[in-house]
Amino acid sequence: xxxxxxxxxxxxxxxxxxxxxxxxxxxxxxxxxxxxxxxxxxxxxxxxxxxxxxxxxxxxxxxxxxxxxxxxxxxxxxxxxxxxxxxxxxxxxxxxxxxxxxxxxxxxxxxxxxxxxxxxxxxxxxxxxxxxxxxxxxxxxxxxxxxxxxxxxxxxxxxxxxxxxxxxxxxxxxxxxxxxxxxxxxxxxxxxxxxxxxxxxxxxxxxxxxxxxxxxxxxxxxxxxxxxxxxxxxxxxxxxxxxxxxxxxxxxxxxxxxxxxxxxxxxxxxxxxxxxxxxxxxxxxxxxxxxxxxxxxxxxxxxxxxxxxxxxxxxxxxxxxxxxxxxxxxxxxxxxxxxxxxxxxxxxxxxxxxxxxxxxxxxxxxxxx
Amino acid sequence: xxxxxxxxxxxxxxxxxxxxxxxxxxxxxxxxxxxxxxxxxxxxxxxxxxxxxxxxxxxxxxxxxxxxxxxxxxxxxxxxxxxxxxxxxxxxxxxxxxxxxxxxxxxxxxxxxxxxxxxxxxxxxxxxxxxxxxxxxxxxxxxxxxxxxxxxxxxxxxxxxxxxxxxxxxxxxxxxxxxxxxxxxxxxxxxxxxxxxxxxxxxxxxxxxxxxxxxxxxxxxxxxxxxxxxxxxxxxxxxxxxxxxxxxxxxxxxxxxxxxxxxxxxxxxxxxxxxxxxxxxxxxxxxxxxxxxxxxx
Numbered sequence: 259x260x261x262x263x264x265x266x267x268x269x270x271x272x273x274x275x276x277x278x279x280x281x282x283x284x285x286x287x288x289x290x291x292x293x294x295x296x297x298x299x300x301x302x303x304x305x306x307x308x309x310x311x312x313x314x315x316x317x318x319x320x321x322x323x324x325x326x327x328x329x330x331x332x333x334x335x336x337x338x339x340x341x342x343x344x345x346x347x348x349x350x351x352x353x354x355x356x357x358x359x360x361x362x363x364x365x366x367x368x369x370x371x372x373x374x375x376x377x378x379x380x381x382x383x384x385x386x387x388x389x390x391x392x393x394x395x396x397x398x399x400x401x402x403x404x405x406x407x408x409x410x411x412x413x414x415x416x417x418x419x420x421x422x423x424x425x426x427x428x429x430x431x432x433x434x435x436x437x438x439x440x441x442x443x444x445x446x447x448x449x450x451x452x453x454x455x456x457x458x459x460x461x462x463x464x465x466x467x468x469x470x471x472x473x474x475x476x477x478x479x480x481x482x483x484x485x486x487x488x489x490x491x492x493x494x495x496x497x498x499x500x501x502x503x504x505x506x507x508x509x510x511x512x513x514x515x516x517x518x519x520x521x522x523x524x525x526x527x528x529x530x531x532x533x534x535x536x537x538x539x540x541x542x543x544x545x546x547x548x549x550x551x552x553x554x555x556x557x558x559x560x561x562x563x564x565x566x567x568x569x570x571x572x573x574x575x576x577x578x579x580x581x582x583x584x585x586x587x588x589x590x591x592x593x594x595x596x597x598x599x600x601x602x603x604x605x606x607x608x609x610x611x612x613x614x615x616x617x618x619x620x621x622x623x624x625x626x627x
Numbered sequence: 628x629x630x631x632x633x634x635x636x637x638x639x640x641x642x643x644x645x646x647x648x649x650x651x652x653x654x655x656x657x658x659x660x661x662x663x664x665x666x667x668x669x670x671x672x673x674x675x676x677x678x679x680x681x682x683x684x685x686x687x688x689x690x691x692x693x694x695x696x697x698x699x700x701x702x703x704x705x706x707x708x709x710x711x712x713x714x715x716x717x718x719x720x721x722x723x724x725x726x727x728x729x730x731x732x733x734x735x736x737x738x739x740x741x742x743x744x745x746x747x748x749x750x751x752x753x754x755x756x757x758x759x760x761x762x763x764x765x766x767x768x769x770x771x772x773x774x775x776x777x778x779x780x781x782x783x784x785x786x787x788x789x790x791x792x793x794x795x796x797x798x799x800x801x802x803x804x805x806x807x808x809x810x811x812x813x814x815x816x817x818x819x820x821x822x823x824x825x826x827x828x829x830x831x832x833x834x835x836x837x838x839x840x841x842x843x844x845x846x847x848x849x850x851x852x853x854x855x856x857x858x859x860x861x862x863x864x865x866x867x868x869x870x871x872x873x874x875x876x877x878x879x880x881x882x883x884x885x886x887x888x889x890x891x892x893x894x895x896x897x898x899x900x901x902x903x904x905x906x907x908x909x910x911x912x913x914x915x916x917x918x919x920x921x922x923x924x
Contacts, residue, residue, distance in 0.1 A: 270712055334676075337676040338676050341675045341676040342648070440673050580681060581844045584682040585681055585682035587682070588761070593706075594902075595743045595885070598885075599805035600805050602870055
């Protein structure tokens with residue numbers, strides 16, 4: 259008669275076994291190696307590293323494989339691992355001006371010191387499916403040249419020389435950069451924390467918000483001052499040692515957006531900026547981040563906050579896809595206790611409404627009084 | 628039901644007792660202590676990413692992980708039941724990472740982690756009830772901004788909530804909040820009791836057990852120390868009332884307990900049974916028989 263939903267334990271075990279089976283798929287097809295994912299799905303790996311906030315290609319590849327290619331699930335796996343790692347300290351600020359550049363483009367200048375360098379980009383490819391790629395046709399080695407010795411100053415530095423753009427800004431002396439993974443966020447937020455949140459924010463969400471600023475919701479007249487992709491040395495200050503200890507090199511994408519100028523009675527007009535920095539190669543994310551950063555600085559410049567992209571609580575509180583996916587998907591957990599409570603109330607209200615209607619039918623004159 | 632100890636599960640190699648590292652536990656314990664010191668006040672804490680998704684009990688799990696010791700006996704329920712999938716999963720997690728004894732018996736547990744229910748069996752001194760909380764802010768659906776709601780709490784500005792309850796009465800003739808029904812703790816903070824049915828609200832009032840609330844995604848912890856006043860908001864002419872069921876539990880015949888509706892067929896047949904599975908099983912073991920169980924015999 260009554261069959262209670264028992265055996266959750268066995269059901270979970272069986273579901274996980276089935277998942278493992280589906281993940282592996284047809285056993286006659288060779289299993290994906292992590293090196294294959296790292297080498298051939300590199301941008302997927304980069305996204306998992308960026309939004310997982312953990313720079314480790316192999317772990318990201320493992321996460322992608324374990325998640326069957328579900329990016330947010332992979333990001334979640336990396337985050338859950340990252341949170342267990344002990345903190346030894348915080349790296350020294352890295353100078354992106356000293357980056358080993360693989361790609362660097364500016365939309366604000368035709369040419370500039372260091373030149374424009376296209377690098378490995380999808381830009382200007384025709385998006386035609388390439389049947390050759392279905393196989394394993396040999397690929398020609400890339401053209402190379404000797405590394406440039408010429409300095410590649412950031413466009414923001416070039417503009418700043420003439421005072422045409424606001425400075426880099428600096429933290430007040432008494433303020434250490436925060437860490438959103440170690441402190442609960444408090445609104446309103448300082449920009450350092452906001453940038454951290456944006457850097458791990460969902461690419462799709464930030465992209466949509468950035469897009470909205472281009473369509474009139476907090477228009478900021480952006481120009482891509484510069485996008486650069488390359489490698490940075492990361493160093494750690496160890497109190498016992500008189501020199502910084504190099505930890506290794508990471509690839510990052512940086513975007514400096516040059517925006518609408520501001521001026522006041524005291525200060526002559528100058529351009530403002532939005533900033534994006536992301537692990538690995540992800541221009542879309544870095545650009546979206548820079549647009550969102552600028553939009554979120556509305557208060558700083560005394561601009562009216564009218565659009566979603568300018569609303570710090572709205573943007574930051576909803577940008578994390580691990581949080582978002584967890585809470586949206588928790589709706590599939592049982593809610594029957596609460597539903598019962600609602601059901602009970604709706605039945606009661608309906609019964610009362612029906613009783614009123616019946617009374618009106620039986621004694622129409624009285625009901626009208 | 629018998630207790631089972633996780634002797635067969637291998638200890639996860641590289642994780643600390645109860646998963647969290649000691650620094651994190653210390654940080655969370657501080658938040659808990661602050662919460663206990665200011666009953667009903669939401670304490671921000673640096674919630675960690677847990678190996679289960681946000682919204683699935685990460686706050687409760689972090690609180691439990693921070694207060695649990697090797698000698699504790701843990702019970703985990705979801706919707707009042709020990710055998711719902713997420714309760715099974717969280718219990719298995721603590722068996723794996725803390726190797727603690729687990730139980731389904733309310734009276735035997737030292738820590739009970741719950742989602743959406745308070746057990747029917749009265750809690751005792753020394754027990755800790757850990758609630759999983761999705762949205763800790765009782766004012767959130769009236770005011771979406773954290774900056775505003777914190778101000779409202781600071782100023783004890785709860786008029787908006789009363790207006791909402793009043794509008795319910797004006798529109799429906801009843802307060803239309805049936806779960807997550809707001810309470811006032813110790814006459815000061817309006818608090819969200821988590822999405823438990825309002826049926827359970829009176830159980831919070833002057834409970835001898837320590838009640839801890841963890842919201843992982845929202846990064847808040849709050850607490851009700853033992854014997855605190857917890858009063859459901861209402862009006863003099865519309866006093867707070869809990870749900871009443873027309874029939875007793877169809878399996879154990881219990882009255883004045885919260886019941887789940889179980890659909891029996893596609894012709895409108897249904898029965899009502901205890902949502903607290905342990906309570907129901909105990910009663911049946913003691914010889915109580917409900918209507919449906921009688922029919923089955």
